Structure formats: structure tokens, C-alpha cells
């Protein structure tokens with residue numbers, strides 16, 4: 068028994084000290100999340116001159132390592148600033164330097180990151196040699212983003228707390244394994260046989276992790292808003308990790324609630340997912356306040372979540388519990404959306420959880436990943452899993468949008484598109500811009516309103532997560548598709564009246580289902596004029612105003628800020644164009660199961676209306692002769 072309580076670091080220390088030359092001077096070794104941090108007085112030896120030493124230790128211990136410099140050898144901040152301005156060329160557009168005193172990193176925020184890094188990292192090496200600070204380059208969004216600035220501020224102003232959180236995470240991740248890895252349980256806590264409040268608990272005897280924790284924005288009963296967080300097997304004190312597949316509220320809206328109730332472990336997601344998630348959560352709080360509803364958590368809980376979030380690149384394998392490894396892969400749904408590959412034990416069991424995913428190309432993103440090292444169970448969404456959910460080909464969908472817009476403009480009307488701020492909004496912007504560039508769409512101003520602006524600014528910070536074509540345009544040809552001169556951002560609400568009354572134009576405004584946001588103001592101003600058009604481009608949930616107008620409602624009572632209720636007569640043309648969705652349609656879902664490599668041994672269907680989940684599950688078992696089920700919430704499944 069005694070062995071179990073041995074300090075897990077003592078063995079590691081022994082190996083590290085035996086491999087690192089004495090004159091490099093190791094001063095400290097500790098866990099930093101899933102990595103091992105080694106503090107030394109000569110970091111340049113391990114990072115540049117003799118980097119094989121670290122590779123050798125990694126190979127030996129199967130642990131990721133990060134080299135840090137001992138505080139005593141770091142140059143003063145003034146010296147570092149001088150060195151950086153001398154080493155990095157002006158064209159790199161360095162906009163800000165942030166010093167992380169705890170980890171000894173200097174964060175260089177630049178517009179042109181490639182120029183700041185130099186060929187093969189040459190410039191960063193020079194900075195490291197001269198200052199003993201570890202330089203790290205971050206891209207400044209080409210459109211300023213308040214959210215990204217905010218997150219960076221939280222992460223770099225409270226580095227002591229963050230370092231402590233990472234150290235504790237590491238100690239938990241590398242605790243000695245007490246129980247054998249012979250059982251894997253999957254517990255649906257929300258989002259099964261329904262859309263909304265997604266949450267899946269994966270448990271072994273040793274550990275437990277939660278994948279997604281969303282809210283159901285369309286819930287009609289208060290007890291259906293959140294997942295079953297009171298489930299007996301979910302203990303926030305011992306929960307090892309939370310994984311976020313993407314930043315729509317039905318997947319991440321309840322994460323700050325976990326911190327409110329005392330969870331202090333890590334959240335794993337991609338870097339853009341963190342930014343968009345914070346945007347969505349803060350907007351959720353803002354909307355609640357405006358409606359006079361007491362929100363379930365506060366900005367403080369969101370801040371706590373940011374401090375504990377670890378962002379991962381696609382394809383990067385990370386230990387998140389003693390017996391669980393996680394890898395995120397592109398899901399093709401929205402910027403930074405991920406499919407989670409969960410590897411349990413040493414090759415013991417592998418679960419792939421798709422989250423929302425698009426197995427098809429969009430202008431914004433590449434199709435979802437389909438190859439994994441191993442898969443036993445596939446957990447798949449089914450938003451469009453019904454037999455009738457077959458969308459027209461993408462080219463037809465675009466032509467239908469473009470011709471509707473052209474017709475409206477020819478009549479001298481204006482086009483109003485209720486636009487979801489995260490995902491579809493940017494897709495539609497790029498479609499409009501590209502058709503105007505090809506002269507297939509009449510050149511008129513495109514107005515971008517509300518939260519859509521901030522979400523778009525966040526897109527400009529992460530070009531490497533966009534589709535191949537957009538990446539090439541942005542990184543190679545320096546064309547910023549989101550900053551086309553055709554787009555006008557509406558920053559002042561007073562402009563709306565003028566826009567609605569002036570020349571023909573296209574207006575993109577949230578919310579996508581007309582449940583609030585600037586779209587309602589435009590709608591009030593534009594609805595009566597038969598020359599105008601209202602075009603829906605996204606899924607309208609049952610019960611929302613968007614759905615009712617789409618279904619034929621032509622007298623719309625709307626309440627405005629002053630409490631006055633106006634009945635708006637809809638004279639404008641109402642159209643709905645299906646097929647811009649970020650979800651896979653029925654055919655894409657089935658072909659995903661077919662082409663998935665390797666072939667899973669079982670399929671679990673979730674995230675769809677009850678009938679669609681059952682229908683898709685029988686189709687999968689019938690067509691592919693694979694065991695497939697569509698469990699209800701709380702119906703645990705023993706995977707092994």
C-alpha cells in the first residue's frame with residue numbers, strides 16, 4: 068500500500084536530474100497541468116542548443132515537458148522591451164507585450180505573427196538567449212476584440228492563481244492509479260432524445276469527466292433548463308475534467324455554474340472555443356439582466372472558468388486523468404468546434420463524441436475529421452437525423468439566397484437576415500462577399516449589427532482554424548475576408564433608423580430566431596414595406612418568433628423598451644432557405660458512420676428530437692449492422 072502514497076514527483080526528479088547537465092542548473096520541478104515544468108538557469112541549452120536532452124526525457128517518461136527559466140536569471144522588463152524592439156522587425160506590428168512573472172514568459176501580441184517568429188523561430192531564439200524570458204507570440208485579431216483582450220487580461224494578470232490551478236491539476240492527473248481500468252460507464256445527463264442542455268459523464272472506477280454542460284434555451288419548464296447535475300454519480304469535488312466541444316450555449320452555457328457550485332478543476336477546449344464561449348456566456352447574462360431575470364451565475368463564475376481553462380490544438384494528445392487521455396479534432400460545425408476522442412486506459416477503450424458536427428464543406432470550415440487511432444463507441448448528434456432531413460446541394464442553396472437578394476434589390480427593397488451571431492453569421496458574410504466579388508450579386512452595403520461584430524472579430528484572430536481556402540486568402544494573400552470594404556459595422560443603435568429608411572442594402576442582425584437583439588428593431592422598421600425581404604438562413608426552433616413568422620404569422624405583437632406593444636403587420640416577403648446549416652444532414656450523418664475509420668463497435672445517438680434519434684439509430688443498425696441505441700437522459704450505458 069505504501070507505494071501508492073509515494074510522491075509521484077520523486078521518481079521523475081531522479082530521471083530529470085540524471086539527464087540534464089549540471090551546469091544547466093535545475094532549480095525546480097513541478098506539474099503544470101498535464102505537463103512537467105522544469106525550471107533551469109540556462110533554458111537556452113535545453114530549448115535550442117541541446118534540445119535532444121528534452122526529447123530523450125519525454126521518450127523515457129512519456130510525459131510532456133515545458134522548460135522554464137529560473138526567475139533569478141531573467142533580464143529586467145525594460146531590457147526585454149529593448150531587445151524585442153531591436154530584434155523583431157517593425158512590419159510584424161507588435162502591438163503589446165505582456166509579462167507573465169510567474170512562468171517567465173513574455174507574450175508578444177503581433178499582427179503578423181510569422182514575421183515576429185522569424186524563420187524557424189530564429190527571432191524568438193535570439194530573444195530567449197538575450198533575456199532568458201520565454202517568448203510566446205499571439206496573433207492580435209485584425210479587428211479588435213474586447214472578449215479576447217479580456218480573456219488575455221484574466222489569464223496574464225492572475226498568473227499566480229493560474230499557476231497554482233495548473234499545479235493542482237497536474238497533481239490530480241498524475242496521481243497513482245488506485246483502481247483497475249476494467250469498467251467504462253457513459254451517463255447521459257442532458258441532450259439525449261432532445262436538443263439542448265448537452266452533458267455526458269464518462270466514468271471509470273478511478274476517474275470521471277464531463278463532456279459539455281449546456282443549457283436548453285427553449286425549455287418550457289424550469290427543471291429542463293439545465294442537465295441533471297444532481298445525478299448521484301457526479302461529484303464536483305472529484306470530477307477530473309470538463310471538456311467543451313463548442314461554444315453554443317446548449318453545449319457550454321452551464322459551465323460557469325459548475326464553478327459556482329465549487330468545481331475547481333480544468334476545462335479543456337480549443338482556443339477559439341474559449342473566446343466564443345465567453346462571448347456567448349456574457350451575452351446570456353446580459354440578456355437575462357435586460358429581461359429582469361436573475362441569471363444562474365455571474366461574471367465572477369465566468370472569470371473563474373477562464374482561469375481554469377486549458378486550450379488545446381487539434382490532434383494534441385493530453386492526459387486529463389490517471390487513466391484518460393483526450394484529443395480534440397475538427398468538427399466543422401463552428402469556429403474551434405471539436406470532436407472529442409477519449410482514450411481510456413492503455414488502449415483499453417476509446418470513445419468518440421462528435422458534439423455538433425458537419426461532415427461536409429462550408430465556406431467557413433473544412434469538413435469534420437473522420438480518422439481516429441481507435442474507436443469502440445461513437446456518440447453522434449442527430450439534429451438533422453430524420454428521414455426528411457435531406458438538404459439540397461450547397462451550390463443550389465447559395466444560388467437561391469443570391470437570387471432572392473438580387474430580386475429584392477432590383478425592386479428597390481432591403482434584405483433583412485436574422486443571423487445567429489456565432490457560426491452562420493460569418494458563413495453568410497463570406498457567401499455574400501464572394502458573390503459580390505464575382506459580380507453575381509448586386510453591390511450594395513452589407514450592415515453587420517450587434518454581437519455579430521464581436522463574434523466576427525474573434526474569427527479574425529484564429530485563421531488557422533478556418534477552411535483551407537480562407538486560410539490561404541488570409542495568411543498567404545493577406546486578404547481579410549471578414550474586413551471586406553462591403554461590410555459596415557453598426558456601432559450605434561441610432562444608425563438603425565437611417566439604415567432601414569435609406570438605399571437598398573443587406574442587413575445581418577442577431578438573434579437568428581428573432582427572440583431578441585437588433586433584428587427586432589429592423590423588423591419593426593422594415594416589415595410593412597412589400598419591397599423588402601426577410602430571409603431565414605438557420606434552423607428555427609418550435610415556439611420562437613422566427614418559427615411563427617416562417618409558418619405564416621403576419622400580425623406580430625412586439626413589445627419595445629418603453630413597454631409599448633406594437634402590432635407589426637408583415638407586408639415584406641418572407642423566405643426561408645435551408646441548407647446553410649453547420650450540422651450534418653441525414654445523408655452526411657449516415658455517410659459519416661460508413662466512412663469513419665476504424666469502424667466503431669457501437670453507436671449511441673443523441674442531440675436530436677426524440678423521434679429523429681430513434682429513427683437514425685434504427686437506420687444505423689439496419690444499414691451498417693452495428694449495435695445502435697438512442698438512450699434517454701440518465702439511462703447509463705456500460706460500455707465495458
Ligand SMILES: [Zn+2]
Pocket residue numbers: 313315400423
Ligand atoms: Zn452547436
